[in-house]
Every structure is written in C-alpha cells, then in structure tokens.
Amino acid sequence: MSKQISFEYESKQYTLEYTVRTAGQANDDGFVLEQLSDKPALMIPKLVYWSFIRHQKWITRKQTEEIYSWIKDKQGFISALADMYAEAVNALIDDEEDAGNANWTLS
Amino acid sequence: MRGVGGKDAAPLMSLMAVFEKACPQYMAMGMSYDQFWDGDVSAHRMYRKAYRQILLDQNRNAWLQGMYIYEALLAVGRYTKAFSKAKPAPYREEPYDLFEEERKQKEEQKQRERYFRMRDKLASFAKAYNEKRQESIIEEVDESA
Numbered sequence: 166m167s168k169q170i171s172f173e174y175e176s177k178q179y180t181l182e183y184t185v186r187t188a189g190q191a192n193d194d195g196f197v198l199e200q201l202s203d204k205p206a207l208m209i210p211k212l213v214y215w216s217f218i219r220h221q222k223w224i225t226r227k228q229t230e231e232i233y234s235w236i237k238d239k240q241g242f243i244s245a246l247a248d249m250y251a252e253a254v255n256a257l258i259d260d261e262e263d264a265g266n267a268n269w270t271l272s
Numbered sequence: 273m274r275g276v277g278g279k280d281a282a283p284l285m286s287l288m289a290v291f292e293k294a295c296p297q298y299m300a301m302g303m304s305y306d307q308f309w310d311g312d313v314s315a316h317r318m319y320r321k322a323y324r325q326i327l328l329d330q331n332r333n334a335w336l337q338g339m340y341i342y343e344a345l346l347a348v349g350r351y352t353k354a355f356s357k358a359k360p361a362p363y364r365e366e367p368y369d370l371f372e373e374e375r376k377q378k379e380e381q382k383q384r385e386r387y388f389r390m391r392d393k394l395a396s397f398a399k400a401y402n403e404k405r406q407e408s409i410i411e412e413v414d415e416s417a
C-alpha cells in the first residue's frame with residue numbers, strides 16, 4: 166500500500182496521496198524535490214496542493230494553503246509529503262539491484 | 273559559456289514525458305491505464321516483478337523445448353545418415369522430471385535425519401551399557417573384598 170495522510174479539517178475528512186499522475190502534474194507545475202530546501206516558499210505550496218488532488222479534485226490552491234497554515238508539525242508534514250512524492254516517482258524505477266544489495270533503514 | 277547545469281538546469285525530459293513513455297510498457301505487463309496513472313504506487317513494482325517472473329518462466333520453457341528437440345535429433349541422428357543401417361533410438365517415454373532435484377534434496381534431508389536419530393540412539397545405548405558395566409565391576413570388587 167502506498168503512503169497516505171488522513172485528517173479532519175472543519176468537519177471534513179481529507180486524504181492526501183501521491184500517484185504517478187499527480188507526481189507528474191506537480192513536476193509539470195514546477196515542483197522539483199531537490200529544490201525543496203533551497204526554495205521552500207515556492208516548492209512547499211506546490212507539494213501540498215498536488216498531494217490533495219488525488220482524493221479532492223475540487224480543491225483550490227487557496228484552500229490547500231489555508232489547511233497547510235492550520236497543520237501542526239509542518240516540518241514532519243512536509244517531510245512525509247516529500248517521502249510520498251519520492252515513492253510515486255520511484256515507483257517506475259527498476260529494482261533489479263534489490264536482489265544482492267544489503268537493506269538499510271534510517272533510524 | 274558551456275556546460276551550465278546543476279540542480280537549477282532544465283531537465284532533459286519532464287517527469288510526465290517519462291511516465292507517458294512508460295505507460296504502454298506497464299499496460300503490456302497487464303496494468304490498466306487507470307491503475308498506472310491513479311492507482312496505488314506500490315503496485316507498479318509488483319507488476320514489474322511479476323512480469324520478470326513471466327519472462328524467466330518463458331525463457332525456461334523455451335530452453336526445455338530446445339532440450340527435447342535436441343534429444344529427438346540425437347535419437348534419429350545416426351539413422352538419417354546415408355547408407356546407415358542404424359535404427360533410430362526411441363524417444364524418451366516420459367518428460368523430464370522437473371522436481372527431481374527437489375525430491376533428491378528431501379530424500380537427502382530424510383537420510384540425514386535418520387542418521388542423526390540412529391547416532392543418538394547408539395550413543396544412549398552405549399552410555400547405558402557402560403553404566404551397567406561399571407556397576408557390575410563395582411559389585412564384583414565388593415564381593416571379592
């Protein structure tokens with residue numbers, strides 16, 4: 166199962182998820198993961214907005230910015246979204262090397 | 273100035289273009305269009321793995337078929353030579369036993385287990401025998417004393 170973030174905001178349930186389509190659309194919109202720390206003011210709103218689109222197609226950028234301003238632990242939230250985006254982009258990367266390489270985890 | 277790049281440089285191909293190029297390949301693996309674009313992203317990896325398994329199986333089947341043909345050619349090889357009085361060897365009566373290796377391994381494992389059981393039995397028997405013998409020697413010594 167791919168990662169999702171769920172929460173309730175103003176008695177509405179929201180689910181955030183990245184798919185291949187929304188990851189591609191975010192990239193077309195100018196989002197570049199590598200620039201997230203260099204240009205946060207530009208990149209974070211795009212990362213947040215496109216994560217909503219899979220389950221809330223009707224949402225506007227302004228609404229996503231409002232919800233983002235309400236979110237606690239913004240750093241953790243952005244880090245989780247960045248992970249979800251990377252997972253969607255990496256979904257198409259070949260994993261032939263899985264067989265012989267050692268596994269590692271970030272602790 | 274040549275060679276300007278770094279992470280601010282424009283990518284050679286957009287991500288969407290890469291995905292669009294990959295989509296037909298995934299559809300050939302059995303993924304639906306909607307599944308590819310809007311589905312769970314962990315499924316892509318599973319489809320790739322399954323497809324790889326299919327290719328491995330197909331390759332194995334082709335190799336197996338080649339082996340049967342090779343054997344058949346060997347069986348009739350001498351017969352097809354001009355002026356040869358040799359008769360064609362009969363074709364194998366049964367297909368290859370695909371699980372022969374597995375069966376052999378199981379049999380070996382059973383033999384190993386039998387050996388260890390026997391060894392343990394012998395060891396306990398020897399121990400009991402030695403204890404009994406020790407007791408009888410002590411009794412003999414006591415009696416003689």
